[in-house]
């Protein structure tokens with residue numbers, strides 16, 4: 001029987017998907033610490049959540065995930081307030097193709113660092129009580145997209161990290177499970193593209209119009225797969241406007257590739 005999830009830490013939770021995940025978790029009675037680089041948006045989300053769920057259920061940390069010290073301090077603040085973190089959600093991300101170094105640093109490096117911080121805290125073999133680590137990648141981490149190659153590279157990297165961690169035969173004794181969420185275009189601020197943020201902007205826009213846009217609620221439904229099911233290790237959840245959410249897991253298949 002899988003351990004109950006009582007507390008969560010969500011990066012990039014001030015708005016968009018991270019806010020949606022945090023609210024869905026709070027609706028389930030799970031306490032949430034969310035971290036974000038946007039101080040005022042984060043504060044106002046915190047005020048709203050506190051009025052809905054109570055002061056003891058939620059906290060906001062102003063945090064730039066590209067600073068590992070900042071990320072560690074925020075995670076430790078959540079541990080201090082809640083006693084433990086059972087669910088780590090590395091969600092903070094950007095999609096601006098003109099910011100290569102920042103993009104890799106936020107979308108890939110910080111998600112790996114966040115996973116490592118959570119892993120050290122959660123691992124049962126070192127006195128922790130286990131937990132789940134969910135990385136938010138993208139369908140652009142599963143198929144190449146020529147108008148956003150740097151973004152794709154960051155998300156392919158994250159999917160590779162997820163597969164590697166989920167395939168660790170020692171994960172079970174550490175009480176850890178790894179999940180990866182891969183939504184296609186979703187109705188948040190990140191898809192407010194302009195010519196400076198994407199190669200072949202017109203073609204990118206046409207592609208987006210052709211495949212459609214997920215609602216945040218549809219992606220939150222896909223995300224909750226990782227909370228509602230016992231055995232999620234290695235699962236990749238895709239969410240597309242045409243097909244809704246689907247669960248894939250090459251680690252649970254008999255064939256290796």
Ligand SMILES: NC(=O)c1ccc[n+]([C@@H]2O[C@H](COP(=O)([O-])OP(=O)(O)OC[C@H]3O[C@@H](n4cnc5c(N)ncnc54)[C@H](O)[C@@H]3O)[C@@H](O)[C@H]2O)c1
Nearest residue numbers: 012016017037064065091092093138183185186188189190
């Ligand atoms: N919306 C989509 O189409 C879509 C599709 C697939 C995957 N995703 C991924 O979902 C995640 C959330 O994006 P979103 O769609 O909600 O966009 P969003 O822009 O609404 O939210 C991203 C959040 O991350 C925060 N953030 C950015 N840099 C940060 C940093 N250095 N430190 C801390 N916080 C930081 C932002 O302030 C913001 O609150 C991202 O990883 C994104 O790549 C989005």
Ligand SMILES: CCCCC/C=C\C=C\[C@H](O)C/C=C\C/C=C\CCCC(=O)O
Nearest residue numbers: 095138139140145148151184185190240
């Ligand atoms: C790929 C362009 C990304 C630009 C960066 C900004 C926003 C990010 C949005 C999403 O993460 C990208 C989502 C999907 C793009 C890729 C492929 C979708 C294919 C879906 C399908 O097969 O139906």
